[in-house]
Amino acid sequence: MSESARIWANLILILAAVFAFSALLSWIERRLLGVWQDRYGPNRVGPFGILQIVADSIKLLTKEDWVPPFADKAVFVLAPTIVAVTALLAFAVVPIAPDIGVVDLNIGLLFFLAMSSLGVYSVVLGGWASNNKYSLLGGFRAAAQMLSYEVFMGLALMGVVMLAGSFNLRDIVAAQENLWFCVPQILGLATFTVAGIAEARRLPFDLPESENELVAGFHTEYSSMKFGLFFIGEYVGITLISAMIVTLFFGGWLGPLLPPLVWFLLKTFIVIACFVLLRAALPRPRYDQLMAYGWKVMLPLTLVNLLITGAVVLSAA
């Protein structure tokens, strides 16, 4: 009984923490952007402006929830839920600390890849169901971009799998006891980070919604909490990718002195801050540049990484 109580406590606490942190992230991001752009950011509501998220959510919840009459209603309503559901489901396999985590799945890494590949439907279907040319263009771009970057996202992680000899995320963390995988898998880390940003549709890769050419891309027609779900889904996605980068390349909860949970949160927060810095620093590429970069640079790089890793593992065995 105590075992199942522990699992439920884990599940509910992790869900609540992920939601709370993802909501807070919208404020953190705006404050950090403010710091880097030499301005304040939201600082009016509550201490340091931290209650800005409460104000934002009240605004989102009380707005008119409008479904355009020309939209495909069922798919239009379904689309925003997919991104939130898949990102939250993927969190089930993230090993946060030795005894914190929802499930210990022996195909944990594949489960994460599966969920992130299903997340594409949210954007694509949202763009299609809106029945609006800008949304449709956003949906097209999302489908092509995420499909292309998914290909080497999986391949970039196979080096880690080779070194750890397992798809289980807890085994992968345990295998980094002596040396974090960011050293032998530096190419894997670089390619996975790029793929992760593209999967989360963050700024250098936010072509599906590029607001200066497509209004708001795939979510042009969305309002109120349906838009809110896309928004939350994006922040959950960033948190998820950061947590995965920490788990796979920076030793997860491993670290001296501090308790494991603190190490995990600290590392994840640093990665998230780097994501925000990227948004502040980089311009958006042209669409053909994005595709060429993915297929002509990143994919060969992951293959080279796989060859080298395979050769090293073989010669060591």
Place this chain on the structure above:
Amino acid sequence: MEATFYLSAAVAVAATLMVVTRASAVHALLYLIVSLLAVAVVFFVLGAPFVAALEVIIYAGAIMVLFVFVIMMLNLGNAAAVKEREWLRPGMWMGPAILSALLLAELIYILVGNEGAAIAGRAAVDSREVGITLFGPYLLGVELASLLLLAGLVGACHLGWHTESAWSSHSESLSDSHGHEHG
């Protein structure tokens, strides 16, 4: 464990029936995705987690996205749905339905005859075993499949290839005809 098997199998069958009967192509594809996910759960319950994960990543997460992409690009409106509905008359689906029913009857006959085969509770087959089997006894099949994919890749590359001269001559002929129209 057995309940999850029957539930996901029922979802798979129901979703597949919906795929066949939907008039809107995108709705049919959505049901097909549900069907693939249900089949993945069936694989998982039967003790093949690796295959289940690949089913979701490759079929539901990659191939179906391409299908949805193409259907979106065609932008079929209501007219296509009306036409689909006209096509879906008993005369059209009777023949295939009878053949499928025969296959189903055969399958049920075999299953009933083999009562000893348990559904769940086998040892899980992990990714290592799948790899060893693929690159051991089935090596020839893997290589043939990769040759097929390579042929597809070369074909796609050929279709997508346009050299600089071909492109400029194409635009020239366009501008020519344009000029003639006005001239």
